[in-house]
Amino acid sequence: xxxxxxxxxxxxxxxxxxxxxxxxxxxxxxxxxxxxLIVIRNPFMALGQRYWMxxxxxxxxxxxxxxxxxxxxxxxxxxTDWWMELQRSTDKQAKQRIKTSMRWTTLGYHHNWDTKxxxxxxxxxxxxxxxxxxxxxxxxxxxxxxxPQAAIVNYYxxxxxxxGHTDHSELNLKAPLFSFSFGQAAIxxxxxxxxxxxxxxxxxxxxxxxxxxxxxxxxxxxxxxxxPTDLKPWNDCLPPTKDDDKAVGxxxxxxxxxxxxxxxxxxxxxxxxxxxxxxxxxxxxxxxGKTEFK
Ligand SMILES: O=C(O)CCC(=O)C(=O)O
Ligand SMILES: [Fe+2]
Numbered sequence: 557x558x559x560x561x562x563x564x565x566x567x568x569x570x571x572x573x574x575x576x577x578x579x580x581x582x583x584x585x586x587x588x589x590x591x592x593l594i595v596i597r598n599p600f601m602a603l604g605q606r607y608w609m610x611x612x613x614x615x616x617x618x619x620x621x622x623x624x625x626x627x628x629x630x631x632x633x634x635x636t637d638w639w640m641e642l643q644r645s646t647d648k649q650a651k652q653r654i655k656t657s658m659r660w661t662t663l664g665y666h667h668n669w670d671t672k673x674x675x676x677x678x679x680x681x682x683x684x685x686x687x688x689x690x691x692x693x694x695x696x697x698x699x700x701x702x703x704p705q706a707a708i709v710n711y712y713x714x715x716x717x718x719x720g721h722t723d724h725s726e727l728n729l730k731a732p733l734f735s736f737s738f739g740q741a742a743i744x745x746x747x748x749x750x751x752x753x754x755x756x757x758x759x760x761x762x763x764x765x766x767x768x769x770x771x772x773x774x775x776x777x778x779x780x781x782x783x784p785t786d787l788k789p790w791n792d793c794l795p796p797t798k799d800d801d802k803a804v805g806x807x808x809x810x811x812x813x814x815x816x817x818x819x820x821x822x823x824x825x826x827x828x829x830x831x832x833x834x835x836x837x838x839x840x841x842x843x844x845g846k847t848e849f850k
Contacts, residue, residue, distance in 0.1 A: 575604020592770030598763030
């Protein structure tokens with residue numbers, strides 16, 4: 557791996573989203589064998605990690621977003637507010653079943669897993685906070701005018717995997733794909749554009765940001781293993797500062813940002829992440845300048 561110089565000046569033109577380390581402290585790598593693949597090693601502050609994990613658990617699975625539970629009649633009772641149902645449940649076995657039942661939720665343009673197409677009719681508003689975060693990262697890698705339009709949030713209880721695939725359903729394959737990892741660590745395999753190429757293995761830890769751009773955008777990849785880790789960077793918390801009011805400018809939920817510092821509030825999230833990984837996978841769907849399919 558080699559260190560790549562981010563377009564830090566460009567990113568510095570934008571205010572730093574709350575919950576991120578200053579860009580001069582970011583460690584960013586590229587891989588010689590995989591042009592276009594960029595790894596930014598945990599650019600998040602602890603509270604930033606807690607904020608995004610809690611958004612993924614408490615908020616993003618809620619309607620109108622779509623989750624795997626919607627298609628499962630046995631889980632219909634939990635699909636309206638999965639997180640609340642999980643907190644409500646007192647039976648140990650039932651709790652474990654609810655916890656591990658959530659596998660994915662889609663935001664913005666909802667990917668149809670059967671037809672593998674996006675559709676204008678299957679579209680909700682993309683979360684403003686996640687949009688602002690991705691646009692900051694996009695500028696940092698020197699890519700202007702990025703429009704995050706679809707996200708898949710993957711939930712990986714320990715023992716689960718994601719098989720090899722390419723992400724090619726987007727009409728726009730020139731825009732980078734941003735992938736955020738939180739919680740337990742994972743082995744990530746990235747190969748070439750055919751299954752014949754031998755993949756490279758990366759270890760992704762909590763807070764790591766992986767960018768798939770240029771030649772690597774259409775490469776096969778997989779998550780064969782989630783690995784428990786002793787490192788809990790989301791717990792090295794400094795208290796929120798007055799500056800954190802700036803979160804408003806990045807459309808973040810400022811109440812949530814200050815709440816996650818409270819260990820009592822954080823406890824159920826800690827409980828979840830202690831044996832699970834969350835991945836947020838963001839894509840631009842439409843061609844540049846387009847606001848809908850046509
Ligand atoms: O969990 C990951 O790191 C990758 C997820 C992924 O490849 C996808 O959602 O398409
Ligand atoms: Fe993928």
